[in-house]
Amino acid sequence: MADPELVVTGLGLVTTFGCGVQPFWTRLVEGASGLTAAAVAPAPGPSDRPDDPGRQPWLVRRALDEALADAGLPAPPARAVVVLVGQTPALDRTTGRRLSMLGADPLATAVRGDAEPVFLSHACASVLFGIALGGHWLRAGLADTAIVLGGWTAGEYGVASMEVVKALSPEVARPFDAERTGTTLGEGGGALVLERATDANRRGATPRAVVAGVTCRVAGTEAAASDPGATSAVLTEALRRTGVRCPDHVHAHAAGTRQGDEAELAGLDRLARDQAWPATTVSSHKGAVGHLMHSAGFPASVAAVRTLETRTAPPTAGLRAPVERGGLTVPTTAQRLSRVDSVLVNSFGFGGNTAAMVLRKP
Numbered sequence: 001m002a003d004p005e006l007v008v009t010g011l012g013l014v015t016t017f018g019c020g021v022q023p024f025w026t027r028l029v030e031g032a033s034g035l036t037a038a039a040v041a042p043a044p045g046p047s048d049r050p051d052d053p054g055r056q057p058w059l060v061r062r063a064l065d066e067a068l069a070d071a072g073l074p075a076p077p078a079r080a081v082v083v084l085v086g087q088t089p090a091l092d093r094t095t096g097r098r099l100s101m102l103g104a105d106p107l108a109t110a111v112r113g114d115a116e117p118v119f120l121s122h123a124c125a126s127v128l129f130g131i132a133l134g135g136h137w138l139r140a141g142l143a144d145t146a147i148v149l150g151g152w153t154a155g156e157y158g159v160a161s162m163e164v165v166k167a168l169s170p171e172v173a174r175p176f177d178a179e180r181t182g183t184t185l186g187e188g189g190g191a192l193v194l195e196r197a198t199d200a201n202r203r204g205a206t207p208r209a210v211v212a213g214v215t216c217r218v219a220g221t222e223a224a225a226s227d228p229g230a231t232s233a234v235l236t237e238a239l240r241r242t243g244v245r246c247p248d249h250v251h252a253h254a255a256g257t258r259q260g261d262e263a264e265l266a267g268l269d270r271l272a273r274d275q276a277w278p279a280t281t282v283s284s285h286k287g288a289v290g291h292l293m294h295s296a297g298f299p300a301s302v303a304a305v306r307t308l309e310t311r312t313a314p315p316t317a318g319l320r321a322p323v324e325r326g327g328l329t330v331p332t333t334a335q336r337l338s339r340v341d342s343v344l345v346n347s348f349g350f351g352g353n354t355a356a357m358v359l360r361k362p
Helices: 021-030 053-071 126-139 156-164 198-204 228-243 260-276 297-310
Strands: 006-015 080-085 117-121 147-150 188-196 209-218 249-251 280-283 342-350 353-360
Touching: 006 021, 006 053, 006 126, 006 156, 006 198, 006 297, 021 297, 053 147, 053 188, 080 126, 080 228, 117 126, 126 147, 126 188, 126 209, 126 249, 188 249, 188 297, 198 260, 209 228, 209 297, 228 260, 228 342, 228 353, 260 280, 260 342, 297 342, 297 353
Parallel strands: 080 117, 080 147, 249 280, 249 342
Antiparallel strands: 006 188, 006 209, 147 188, 209 353, 342 353
């Protein structure tokens, strides 16, 4: 029996552009940037302090509410799995409960209903790993709905951890620019609702995209995200599994670092040459809203879905001298494409966490 088709029925997002998918997409297509030369570009929230303990739960709740409304769900269904992505939580030795970005009881503060909680952490590739895990639950019949949920704010520890590896830029991040100097941190939250296509159709929901496939790898301690060979391998496997030879657009991880952007572009170029891709656009959102770390896959997924829906390839904000390879084009302004049936989404993280997802039109 063939695996059931999985679809995205709900999207929710909070970024430095504000609350909602539409403000993000509108400003992204305009080529706007919400970043400054400061270490962090904050998203709206209950206070302006990144370390405010109430800030992350608020971001997550806003994203979840939007995604549920988009999917036509009043609350997470009883037979739902909620994959909460973020930094690995500690345990409260007194109560045994998890201490994470959502407080002592992370799901109780953000998720209503009787959903099954799962916590997952795979560095900056966490969201795509979460989509893959939710998909496994749906295909196995363990859940009827999968919600991937998370948020990130840049507290003192988060900023210091990026400074110590010299990943932060002294200026606004410019992914894929010849003079790029590093990444800029953003803040935000996101949520995705996934269902089997048959279930979505049965309840009258309108699928926004088909999850054709997700490929996830952990390559130990090697810096896979800086290795064009490792990058090309995971992208090749993602496309092979879905039967897509050439995606119509690529939404790249591209954080603005010297090594990471170069490796990703080189890996894509290698794949494009091997598979004889026609001219293909490649974009990144991180020059617009910054790097959301564990939650970086939320704006990437939203941008990919909107590209499918609008046939528009967004630009990468801040580009002055785009670095391009072969038939790969890094647009500086929005491009109207003749057709968009599939989008490849890349997501790479420290510790060798690499993932790629192919989304198709319903």
